[in-house]
Structures are given as C-alpha cells and as structure tokens.
Amino acid sequence: MVAGLALALAACGGEKKAENQPATTTPEQKPAQAAPAPAGTGKTHDVSMVLDGSNYKYVPSSLVINAGDVVRYHNKSGGPHNVSFYPDSIPAGAADVLKRNMPNQMGDLQGPLLTDPEAVYEVSFAGAPKGVYKFFCLPHVAFAMKGNVTVQ
Numbered sequence: 001m002v003a004g005l006a007l008a009l010a011a012c013g014g015e016k017k018a019e020n021q022p023a024t025t026t027p028e029q030k031p032a033q034a035a036p037a038p039a040g041t042g043k044t045h046d047v048s049m050v051l052d053g054s055n056y057k058y059v060p061s062s063l064v065i066n067a068g069d070v071v072r073y074h075n076k077s078g079g080p081h082n083v084s085f086y087p088d089s090i091p092a093g094a095a096d097v098l099k100r101n102m103p104n105q106m107g108d109l110q111g112p113l114l115t116d117p118e119a120v121y122e123v124s125f126a127g128a129p130k131g132v133y134k135f136f137c138l139p140h141v142a143f144a145m146k147g148n149v150t151v152q
Contacts, residue, residue: 042068051078056140061147075114091131
C-alpha cells in the first residue's frame with residue numbers, strides 16, 4: 001500500500017521548475033480587472049433605515065433623483081439592514097449599471113448587511129437609465145421594508 005501511495009504521489013508531482021527559470025504568463029492567464037464603478041457626479045441623497053415602533057422602514061421611502069446622483073443609506077436603528085434591488089423591477093439595462101455601482105455586494109443587486117449603528121452604504125446612479133428602481137431590506141422584507149428611487 002505504501003508503494004502504491006508513493007507511485008501516486010510521484011505521478012501527481014509533475015515537473016519541478018528550476019529556480020532561475022522566469023515565470024511566464026500568457027494574456028489568457030492574467031486575471032481580468034473589473035472596471036471601477038463610475039463616481040457619482042451629482043447630488044448626494046440620504047435615506048435612513050429605521051425601526052419605528054414595530055415598523056421597519058426607509059425614510060424617505062420614495063426618492064426622485066437625477067442620473068449621476070448618489071444615494072447614501074444609513075443604518076439608524078433596528079439593524080442589520082441593507083438595500084437590495086428587485087431585478088425584475090428596475091429599468092432595462094439597469095442591472096449591469098447597479099452591479100458596477102454597488103460595492104461589496106453579498107448577492108446580485110444586494111448591498112452588504114449594515115450591522116453597526118450609523119453604518120453607511122452608498123449606491124451611485126452614474127450611468128443609470130431613467131426609470132423606477134424598487135428596493136427592499138433583505139432581513140426585513142417580510143415586514144414590508146421597501147422603497148423606490150426614480151431616476152429622471
């Protein structure tokens with residue numbers, strides 16, 4: 001059995017590269033770099049994420065902005081909170097823009113959970129198509145914590 005293991009290890013070991021041999025990579029082996037998210041060029045809007053009595057909500061829950069604006073979501077109370085966009089309730093072409101403009105996503109179109117009080121998450125609408133963007137808080141979707149941003 002030991003001899004069989006030794007043969008298997010020798011067969012899988014492959015060829016050892018000489019120490020002075022340079023490493024070679026082809027363009028196909030280089031990792032693709034993601035394009036950076038475009039910076040917001042307009043106004044910054046604040047939205048608070050709160051627990052008010054027994055109601056989880058965004059304040060304001062409806063917002064009208066311009067393309068290029070930034071929405072800053074604040075964890076005020078009752079967290080953890082996040083902002084998640086409904087993929088079937090955003091304008092055509094908006095999913096790719098949001099994916100580029102939402103850092104540290106925990107899933108498609110889902111911002112990270114904000115667990116610390118006063119934590120902030122920003123979403124840039126730079127390059128965003130006009131239309132309504134419906135969103136919700138993943139941990140509190142059952143409590144109807146939802147809202148929308150209209151890009152004009």
